[in-house]
Amino acid sequence: HQQSDHVHAAAGFGYLFSFLHMVGLLVQNATLPRLVLAAVNALALLWYVVQRAYMVMTTKAARVLSMEVVEDGDGMRHVALELQADGFAFTPGQWARLHIPRVGAVGHPFTILPGSAKGAIRFIIKASGGYTRRLASADLQGHKVRVEGPYGSPGVLPATKWASAVAFVVGGVGVTPAIALAPEVKSRGDPPLVYWALRSQRLFQLCADMLAPHVDPALSHCQLANAQGRPSKRPPSPNMWVPPERFAPAPAKQDLADWLRAAGAEARRRAKANHKPASLYVFVCGPPQLGAGARAAAKLLAKEQPRLEVQVHEETFSFVPR
16 A cells, blocks of 8 residues: 555656646647647646645644554454544544554555544554554554544445344454444444454454444354464453353354344344335455455345345455555
């Protein structure tokens, strides 16, 4: 992402020089085709300048209130960053670019979570790339940063008007959109269903309390697996939050297709109770293999239950070709 942003900035300068070259040719010999070409490119350049100005205007100053780095035994690290960002308004499910000069020159996108106090926002970040690893190693307590955004228009919230059930299928730190959106979904009707597959026990400890009160505990499933994808045999740590009546790691792996069938059955039950057509909205955020599994399971469910409308939305950040 950082390399792509640098190339994008360099391309802007290249475009400017190309435009100046067009103007030079137009001054030397003004023909109608050259005039039209210069006018079209002038509009494109103006739009680029307006876009960059908007980005600068929507960037707000913030201060780091707290920073916590948690690490599993296999070296997997996650960062919980809370900022005081007065005046920064957002809709649940939106994301922002976080600009931290000490970490990197280019801002990076992360899902916005509500903070613990008025005007505070929170980010849960996996240290997986160069920028996020540097972020996890930096001491940012009390430092000033900038937040650009918010961006995005989550499809989950409009879906609550017609879907009889909303299901989140998330993997690892992809749980952050579910944390942001679940309270809002619950406030508009029935609580959402969640299937959360993850390998980090510390990430579970970090996020479970934020998610558990807002989901359907009977039909939500948390699969804590090891690096090979098998159910973890590690016993919970002494301070691990696992009340039996709430969202807790499942003792055995549940097939995603089977879980989605149960979600479909719940969607039909809710539809019958509310006298509306049966429909299931599935929000997916996680690694590519999880997205592929969710799409295949949803396709199978729609085939098995033709009277149930199933829609899948996959949330991805794709900036550079893979």
